[in-house]
Amino acid sequence: MEGLLHQRWTLLFAVVPTAIGTALDINLSNASLVFISVTFATMCKSASPIFLLLFAFAFRLENPSIKLLGIIFIISFGVLLTVAKETEFEFWGFVFVMLAAVMSGFRWCMTQLLLQKEAYGLKNPITLMSYVTPMMAVATLILSLVMDPWHDFQTNAYFDSPWHIIRSCILMLIGGSLAFFMVLTEYILISATSAVTVTIAGVVKEAVTIVVAVFYYHDQFTILKGIGLLTIMVGVSLFNWYKYEKLKKSLPNDNEDAVSPTSNGAAKYVILDEMDFQDDDT
Secondary structure, eight states, rough: OOOHHHHHHHHHHHHHHHHHHHHHHHHHHHHHHTSSHHHHHHHTTTHHHHHHHHHHHHHHOOOHHHHHHHHHHHHHHHHHHTTTOTTTOHHHHHHOOOOOOOHHHHHHHHHHHHHHOOGOOSSSHHHHHHHHHHHHHHHHHHHHOOOSSSGTTTTOOOSSSHHHHHHHHHHHHHHHHHHHHHHHHHHHHHSSSSSSHHHHHHHHHHHHHHHHHHHHHHHOOOHHHHHHHHHHHHHHHHHHHHHHHHHHHHTTTTOOGGGGSSSSTOOOOOOOHHHHHHHHOO
């Protein structure tokens, strides 16, 4: 009985930070769009692999190395290029989106641990969602009460008539459903591969987001921003290549199929604490 109670408390202390980190990531990203453009926010959010690496170091998911520090420098330089000479720079928008990038790195590392560490018993992404989502909703409600201008609710153009209320509720339902399935898909992807794979998909998503924002919302896109974005993508690609090469070295030479991107062990982070434990057993 005591062992079961201890396991539940351990799980709670792991799930709560993950839920809060996810809520902060999503809500701070949305809040930043009040101040800055979608293009600028997406470029700044591309810095999340930096914080993914730093938290991976802290949680012993990754060993620090000169190569990884060089990759962090490349991505950081790319972010600086995207921020330089930004004509629509807003301090709070920049702060919010960078905090969201920090929370993104934190929550992906925590999600990796929850889905792949045996002690938590949360290998099923839907089970993890059932734990994380209610706490995420509470955290989002608290953030909304703190950050949103509720005093302007009755005079807001989105809720000033029955038709506007219905339309806004439908839009929120669609957006919420898309966000739910996006997070669930990311969890399924992490359970099968790793946070690295999510980062690869994230680069493609960010590129598509920027293209849509430029052509649909007519966001300003300068040559300097393009160079910065390209630099960020080069840094992320180098990080993914580093992980892939490291995985190939750690696998037996006669097991070539194991390095396939679709295999279950592709480019996973190795939890170093568990690796040390296994070494001690042998």
